[in-house]
Amino acid sequence: MKKLLIPLILIFVYSCSTISVTSDYDKEVNFSDYKTFSFLKWREDNSRFLTPFDKARLENAVKEQMNERNYSYQETGGDLAVSIFIILEEKTSYNSYTDYYGGYGYYHRAPWGWGGPARTTVSSYNYTQGTIIFNIFDAKEKKLIWQGTAIGELDDNPATRERNIPKVVKEVFNNYPITINK
Numbered sequence: 001m002k003k004l005l006i007p008l009i010l011i012f013v014y015s016c017s018t019i020s021v022t023s024d025y026d027k028e029v030n031f032s033d034y035k036t037f038s039f040l041k042w043r044e045d046n047s048r049f050l051t052p053f054d055k056a057r058l059e060n061a062v063k064e065q066m067n068e069r070n071y072s073y074q075e076t077g078g079d080l081a082v083s084i085f086i087i088l089e090e091k092t093s094y095n096s097y098t099d100y101y102g103g104y105g106y107y108h109r110a111p112w113g114w115g116g117p118a119r120t121t122v123s124s125y126n127y128t129q130g131t132i133i134f135n136i137f138d139a140k141e142k143k144l145i146w147q148g149t150a151i152g153e154l155d156d157n158p159a160t161r162e163r164n165i166p167k168v169v170k171e172v173f174n175n176y177p178i179t180i181n182k
Contacts, residue, residue: 019152019168023175026145029138031177037071038078038139046086057162058084061169062134069178081139087131088154096122128154134172148172 025031039059042050050058062082063073071080098120129151136146150172 019150019171021148021150021171021175023146023148023172025147025177026143029145029177031145034079034138035070035072036074036078037066037080037082037136038074038076040081040083040137043085046084050086054161054165057165058132058169061166062173064166065169065173065176068180069176077139079139080145081137083135083137085133085135087133089129089131090126091129092124092126094122094124096120130154132168132172134169146176148175 039062042055062084066073066080066082071078130153131149131151134146134148135144137143138145150168152168
C-alpha cells in the first residue's frame with residue numbers, strides 16, 4: 001500500500017484542503033543580483049518517493065516561477081542552486097460527534113431538563129501528509145538564502161497530479177523576495 005502512496009507526494013488536495021505554506025530568507029541578500037539558476041541533484045531517498053514524471057513536473061514548475069522572476073536556467077553553474085526535497089508522514093485524524101439526547105430523545109426527562117445520557121461517536125481515518133521543501137542557495141558562497149515549504153494531505157487521484165503541481169509550486173514561490181514580472 002505504501003508503494004502506491006509514495007508517488008502521490010505532489011497531489012496535495014489543492015482545492016479541497018488547505019496547504020500550509022511557509023518561507024524564510026536572508027534579509028541581507030539582494031536577490032536581484034542573481035541572474036541564473038541550476039538544480040542540485042536529487043537526493044537518493046527522494047528517488048524512492050517520486051516518479052521521473054513527477055520530478056520533471058516539479059522542476060518545470062520551479063523553472064517557470066524562476067523565469068517569471070527574470071532568472072535564466074543553466075544546466076550547471078548557475079548563480080543560484082535549487083534543491084527540492086520530499087518528506088512523507090503517515091497520520092491519523094479523529095472526528096467526534098456527541099448526541100446530547102442519548103438514546104432517549106424527548107421521551108425521557110432527566111432532572112436537569114430534556115435528554116438522557118450523552119453518547120459520543122469517534123471515527124478515525126489514516127492519511128499521508130506530504131511536505132515539499134525548496135531550498136535556494138547562493139552557489140558561489142554555498143549559503144542558503146531562501147527556503148519555501150508546502151505541507152498538505154495527499155490526494156489519491158492521479159488525474160489531478162499534473163494540474164496541482166504548478167499550483168502548489170506557485171503558491172510557495174508567491175513568498176519569494178522577488179515578485180513576478182509581468
